[in-house]
């Protein structure tokens with residue numbers, strides 16, 4: 001489909017208003033479970049927009065910290081921490097925030113690392129649960145939206161660092177993106 005700027009238009013999967021309502025619902029669920037407050041740990045980079053909106057929707061005391069991880073090799077599921085937490089999570093109520101859980105391999109690694117630090121509780125919150133791609137089943141306490149096995153962009157999710165800025169989630173044609181990562185640029189940028 002051709003967009004207003006003449007470029008290709010990706011299909012909207014989660015519209016802005018639906019996304020906002022989903023974030024508020026998740027924030028309410030977290031607040032209800034943690035009336036005394038919570039420490040959110042966001043896994044960079046994709047979870048940044050979700051985390052930013054989540055903390056502004058929470059009605060309980062909240063702290064936020066960040067973790068950056070890097071894959072050793074594509075699809076190996078082996079990752080390492082490249083930016084560790086500032087906070088000591090011992091004895092804390094912690095919610096790990098992800099933008100998307102696919103295979104579950106990243107989450108399994110991060111969860112293991114954090115559990116060794118003995119938080120009082122460790123729950124997982126993900127904006128998107130792409131369960132058809134799961135390899136390691138893993139408990140997800142808070143889920144914004146379940147999606148099918150399609151390639152998604154926006155609201156933190158990228159293709160080669162592009163499209164993270166969108167305020168909604170779209171489905172991208174991965175073949176078109178591989179041949180031209182800017183295939184949707186004209187749709188999202190004026191001029």
Ligand code: PRP
Nearest residue numbers: 044045046099100101102103104105106
């Ligand atoms: C994404 C996402 C998770 C991971 C999920 O990160 O934020 O960390 O992939 O995949 P998995 O369940 O198959 O392990 P990505 O590697 O795209 O990094 P980014 O957040 O910096 O874009």
